[in-house]
Amino acid sequence: MIGQQTNLIKKSDKAQQMYGSMNSEERIKEAADNDPERQNTDHQDKRRRIGSPTLNSRRLSGKSITFSFPTNGQAQGHAEEHHGKDSWQHKVLVWLHSSKVEYTLMGLLLLDVLILFVELFLLALFPACDLVERDAISCCPSSGEEHYRFLAEESHHYCPVGLEASMEYPAGCDDHKWSSVHMAEQALFILTAVILSIFFVELNITMIALTPSVFFRQFFFLADYIIISFGLALEVLLHFTSSATSQSLVGLLVTVRLWRFLRISHGLVEVTHEVAEKEFEELLAYTEELESVLRKNNIIISGSEKIQKIKHEGTGDGILSDIAKHHRSKHTYVTYPGEHGKSADDSER
Numbered sequence: 001m002i003g004q005q006t007n008l009i010k011k012s013d014k015a016q017q018m019y020g021s022m023n024s025e026e027r028i029k030e031a032a033d034n035d036p037e038r039q040n041t042d043h044q045d046k047r048r049r050i051g052s053p054t055l056n057s058r059r060l061s062g063k064s065i066t067f068s069f070p071t072n073g074q075a076q077g078h079a080e081e082h083h084g085k086d087s088w089q090h091k092v093l094v095w096l097h098s099s100k101v102e103y104t105l106m107g108l109l110l111l112d113v114l115i116l117f118v119e120l121f122l123l124a125l126f127p128a129c130d131l132v133e134r135d136a137i138s139c140c141p142s143s144g145e146e147h148y149r150f151l152a153e154e155s156h157h158y159c160p161v162g163l164e165a166s167m168e169y170p171a172g173c174d175d176h177k178w179s180s181v182h183m184a185e186q187a188l189f190i191l192t193a194v195i196l197s198i199f200f201v202e203l204n205i206t207m208i209a210l211t212p213s214v215f216f217r218q219f220f221f222l223a224d225y226i227i228i229s230f231g232l233a234l235e236v237l238l239h240f241t242s243s244a245t246s247q248s249l250v251g252l253l254v255t256v257r258l259w260r261f262l263r264i265s266h267g268l269v270e271v272t273h274e275v276a277e278k279e280f281e282e283l284l285a286y287t288e289e290l291e292s293v294l295r296k297n298n299i300i301i302s303g304s305e306k307i308q309k310i311k312h313e314g315t316g317d318g319i320l321s322d323i324a325k326h327h328r329s330k331h332t333y334v335t336y337p338g339e340h341g342k343s344a345d346d347s348e349r
Contacts, residue, residue, distance in 0.1 A: 060214050069269070070218045072097040079209055089209040096202065105202065112195050115188050116261075122188075126181045129173035136171035189239055196232040203228060227262070 060070055060078045076097065079090040095101065176182075203225050207215040216222050294300075 060210065061217060063217070065217050065219055065222075067219045069220060075206070075210060078214065092205060092209050096206065105199070108195050108198060112192065115192055115195075119185070119188055119192075122181060122185060126178055136173070138171050189235065192235060193232065196228055196235065199228045200232055 060066070060074050072093075076090060076093050079087065079093050083089045203221070206221070207225070216225075
């Protein structure tokens with residue numbers, strides 16, 4: 001007990017000597033650093049910086065194709081790095097990535113999904129006349145009693161009793177019977193064309209701001225551009241071409257609609273990745289603040305073997321890789337009285 005008190009007295013005397021050796025400016029700075037109000041202000045400033053492109057360690061590559069998800073922060077960071085923060089490229093990307101624009105595009109994306117399901121429902125319930133005429137048969141009165149008995153004995157026949165199938169008279173179809181369905185299909189086509197046009201314009205603006213050499217080397221930007229432009233062109237082509245020409249492109253249209261499902265999945269995954277990226281940035285900012293508090297209190301910052309491995313090696317293109325790159329670019333130091341800067345890893349040794 002006496003030994004512990006002696007150690008505390010020695011540490012107190014040593015701290016007083018260090019404090020007495022400080023000049024007035026150093027004392028003011030020390031008091032300001034320990035001020036709770038200033039620490040709260042610094043924490044708020046750090047929270048306001050969350051989402052800034054400077055916190056994104058990975059940049060968009062213009063040399064090779066990148067298969068990772070390009071985030072909004074990376075796009076803004078690329079424009080700021082190559083054109084400046086006051087350039088129109090950076091301002092346009094900031095506007096495109098604002099909450100109002102993103103929510104609007106997400107609403108249009110969900111509306112496009114709803115339109116797709118409605119179109120498939122109408123196509124199944126009210127098929128086109130060319131499909132009806134292709135599969136329908138004409139049922140005419142039977143020509144004689146023998147044929148009537150022959151049809152009655154058959155297990156598979158399509159015409160009611162007393163009628164027989166006739167290949168001489170093709171089946172007919174009335175294109176104007178369901179006028180309300182036709183009007184609904186026209187309205188859905190207009191909405192689809194408008195939505196795809198908005199997405200196409202948004203992608204072209206992003207491409208111009210990032211330059212085509214960078215834009216088309218991002219795999220998901222490239223896939224999105226191909227799906228949107230090809231789908232828009234095909235929708236317009238099928239709408240204004242004749243029925244005979246559209247029959248040969250039906251399979252291609254189905255393929256594009258399946259691609260639209262893939263694009264919707266890609267959009268949802270991209271939004272999920274953005275949310276995870278923001279949570280990671282908040283966690284990283286909070287971790288930096290905790291490390292700063294530990295350094296001020298001369299507490300050794302230790303880590304498990306897994307964290308140390310992540311710091312030095314990384315694990316790929318995901319969030320753990322961002323953490324690794326961040327820690328490689330920033331050294332954590334713990335300062336002890338009478339010692340110079342010493343890393344946490346060296347302190348553990």
